[in-house]
Amino acid sequence: xxxxxxxxxxAEERAWAVVSAAYAERxxxxxxxxxxxxxxxxxxxxxxxxxxxxxPGRSVVRSVRKAVGIETAEQALFSLPTRGQLLVSSRSxxxxxxxxxxxxxxxxxxxxxxxxxxxxxxxxxxxxxxALDPKGAVRWTLARPAPRFPAWTGTRTDTRIAYLSGxxxxxxxxxxxxxxxxxxxxxxxxxxxxxxxxxxxxAEGRSAVVYNTDRGTVLLRTPPIPEPVRKVAWSxxxxxxxxxxxxxxxxxxxxxxVEQDDPSDxxxxxxxxxxxxxxxxxxxxxxxxxxxxxxxxxxxxxxSGTGVFRQLAPSPDGRWVLxxxxxxxxxxxxxxxxxxxxxxxxxxxxxxxxxxxEDWCCA
Numbered sequence: 001x002x003x004x005x006x007x008x009x010x011a012e013e014r015a016w017a018v019v020s021a022a023y024a025e026r027x028x029x030x031x032x033x034x035x036x037x038x039x040x041x042x043x044x045x046x047x048x049x050x051x052x053x054x055x056p057g058r059s060v061v062r063s064v065r066k067a068v069g070i071e072t073a074e075q076a077l078f079s080l081p082t083r084g085q086l087l088v089s090s091r092s093x094x095x096x097x098x099x100x101x102x103x104x105x106x107x108x109x110x111x112x113x114x115x116x117x118x119x120x121x122x123x124x125x126x127x128x129x130x131a132l133d134p135k136g137a138v139r140w141t142l143a144r145p146a147p148r149f150p151a152w153t154g155t156r157t158d159t160r161i162a163y164l165s166g167x168x169x170x171x172x173x174x175x176x177x178x179x180x181x182x183x184x185x186x187x188x189x190x191x192x193x194x195x196x197x198x199x200x201x202x203a204e205g206r207s208a209v210v211y212n213t214d215r216g217t218v219l220l221r222t223p224p225i226p227e228p229v230r231k232v233a234w235s236x237x238x239x240x241x242x243x244x245x246x247x248x249x250x251x252x253x254x255x256x257x258v259e260q261d262d263p264s265d266x267x268x269x270x271x272x273x274x275x276x277x278x279x280x281x282x283x284x285x286x287x288x289x290x291x292x293x294x295x296x297x298x299x300x301x302x303x304s305g306t307g308v309f310r311q312l313a314p315s316p317d318g319r320w321v322l323x324x325x326x327x328x329x330x331x332x333x334x335x336x337x338x339x340x341x342x343x344x345x346x347x348x349x350x351x352x353x354x355x356x357x358e359d360w361c362c363a
Contacts, residue, residue: 068306069328073343077101077350081333081342084316087112087121087359092352094123096134103350106136111189114361115152115159115174122150122161129163131176140176151200153192160213162190162200169202171213182211188229194238201241203229208243220255231272235279236318242281244272249296251281261296272296273312275321276336282321284309293323293334303334303341313357322357 079101080086086097094109106112109123109130120139121132129142129150144165151162152174159174162182169185172178188203198213206224211217222243231244241252246268251259261283263269270291272283281296291309293302303309307327314321323332324347333342347355 069325069330069345070305070332070341070343073330073345075345077103077331077344077347081335082315082317082320084360084362085114085118086313086357087114087361088351088355089358090348090352090355094121094358095351096121104134104136106132111147111149112358113150113152113161114359116154116362117156118362119156120152120174122152122163124148124150124163129161129165129172131174142172142176142179144170144179148187149189151190151192153198160198162192162202164190169200171200182213183209185209186228188231191232191234193234193241194236201232201234203232205229206245208232208241210241220252222250222252225250233274235274237279240274240279242272242274244269246270249281249283251296259297270308270310271312273314273321275312275314275318277318279318282312282314282336284312284323291325293321300339302336302339303332305332311357313360315360316362322360324355324357326354 077097080097080099083099085099088095088097089110089112094106094112096104096106106121106123109125112121112123114121121134123130123132124147127143127145129144129147131139133139146165148164152159154160154174160171161174162169162171164185164187167184169182169190170179171182186203186205190200190202193199193201199210199219200213201208201210206228208222208229209218210220212219225243225245225248227245227247229243229245231242233242234240239253240258243250243252247263249261249269249272250257259281261269263285267285267287270284270286272281275282282293282302283296285292285294286308290304290306292304293309293312295302303323305325305328307325309323310326311324312321319337320333320335323334325332329346329348331344331347
């Protein structure tokens with residue numbers, strides 16, 4: 001027999017009445033941009049506080065969780081919706097996910113990336129850059145202070161890994177030799193431009209720098225944006241460069257801005273990425289208590305939901321984009337053309353807390 005707290009239902013209704021009344025009477029405030037991270041976290045903090053107060057409060061939280069997320073979501077990641085394999089990091093370590101849904105834990109690593117053809121993995125831990133095979137066997141290590149954000153490029157016979165260490169951008173050959181410093185750089189993942197030349201984009205405060213590693217020359221330094229750059233990325237054809245910040249996103253082609261997005265102080269973008277087979281830019285907009293995935297430059301909203309969407313991860317073939325939804329403990333795969341949704345629940349139970357997609361490779 002289920003135990004019922006006396007007057008639990010009435011307490012739950014009173015709690016909802018208090019919360020809804022307070023929300024309705026709130027005074028809209030244009031928050032300074034430096035407060036965007038607390039704004040994103042407020043819904044989660046409120047839920048934790050409510051859960052800690054009383055049994056009725058915990059009942060309210062359970063009701064909220066049931067209302068957030070896609071009800072028909074699969075209870076496990078049984079397979080990927082298209083070809084390729086995922087690298088997923090979390091508090092429990094680094095996971096390799098194959099198209100059929102099978103998973104292998106590679107070890108206690110954090111930032112990670114595939115080699116150009118998906119044959120190997122570069123990852124980081126406390127003071128090492130590590131190259132692994134898909135079974136988790138270590139091929140080589142390189143000791144460096146707190147390495148972050150490896151990015152691997154090249155052919156089967158000539159590859160290079162860019163990464164950050166000690167506030168500097170460094171490059172090492174795919175066999176672990178020839179490590180050297182390139183420049184000072186912000187703590188943002190660098191991005192190799194697709195194509196025959198070894199061209200790299202990285203963040204430098206409020207600007208992005210495009211650097212030819214073979215010639216040792218700077219090809220482009222973008223004009224400063226109003227806040228520090230949080231992400232740089234190339235389109236699949238290598239013709240456009242995305243420079244992302246929560247309140248200032250720019251897309252460059254031949255050094256000129258061809259698209260941009262500047263959310264108001266009351267909203268923010270949590271991520272942006274090239275998505276779709278034509279390589280348009282999709283972004284996540286957080287406003288109030290909900291998030292939307294939309295196309296910069298106009299077009300239909302791809303996906304909407306209550307709470308926080310954290311990350312966009314496009315598939316290698318450009319047909320799908322993965323939306324991470326920590327509020328609902330779900331991932332949502334969205335087909336960008338002839339829209340289709342495939343949702344997966346219980347992400348934390350499968351991968352560990354704070355699961356993040358590190359890479360999706362290769363078509």
